[in-house]
Amino acid sequence: MSRRAALYGALVATSAVVALGACSAQTPAASGAATGSASETDWRDIPLAPGTWVYREDERGSLALYGEPESEALFLVRCNRADRRIFFSLEGSLEAAGTMAFQASHGEASYAAQNSSGAQPYIVAATSGTDSYLDAIAFSRGRIVVTVTGQSVVALPNWPQMTRVFEDCRG
Structure with a gap:
């Protein structure tokens, strides 16, 4: 095999690997929140809500916002520096008291909402x-998947902006 052919083969193989790697990038699926409950569908199969994470700081602490650009955030995670508490906020409203439940690879938890x-x-x-x-x-x-009483199930990508807020509250 000529040197030129060997170089061409290596280039093709490298291009294929790069293309496959791009397919696994952390890009949310272009679909909305799932309807139904988490118990009806495996939480790992629920399509990700469209959007991206953004990290910010303000006078109260840090926050990570998830949603589509130029629109209100679908989900927020805030560190209130004064009392070292984490606040989770999901777009919507409750008719009565409820819970906000989370599903992650290593278990689930719920909080009063x-x-x-x-x-x-x-x-x-x-x-x-x-x-x-x-x-x-x-x-x-x-x-992660977030389920709130009486609301649609929302699947969010697990990007570092949210984790950074957690760490800010522990610091």
């Missing part, structure tokens, strides 16, 4: 920055 008092309708749940379940969320394989 209530409507926020802000201008935008969000359902909020809180926990301590030292809650050990935050590690289960942080190390979940590729996704």
Whole structure:
């Protein structure tokens, strides 16, 4: 085999590997929140909500927002630095008291949820920055699923912005 043919073969093989690697990039599926409950569908098969994570800091602490650009966030994770508490907020509103449940690769947990008092309708749940379940969320394989009483199930990609907020509250 000529040297030119060998180089061409190596280039083709490298291109194939790069192309396959691009297929596994952390890009959410272009579909909305699943309808139905987490018990009807394996949580790992629920399509990811469209959007991307963004990390920010403000005078109260840090936050990670998930959603589509130029729109209100679908989901937020905030570290309230003053009391080292993590707040989870999902777009929507409850008719009565409820729970916000999380499913991750290493188990599930639920927290009491209530409507926020802000201008935008969000359902909020809180926990301590030292809650050990935050590690289960942080190390979940590729996704977490959030289920709120009376709401659609939402699958979110597990990107580092959310974990960074957890760490900010532990610092």
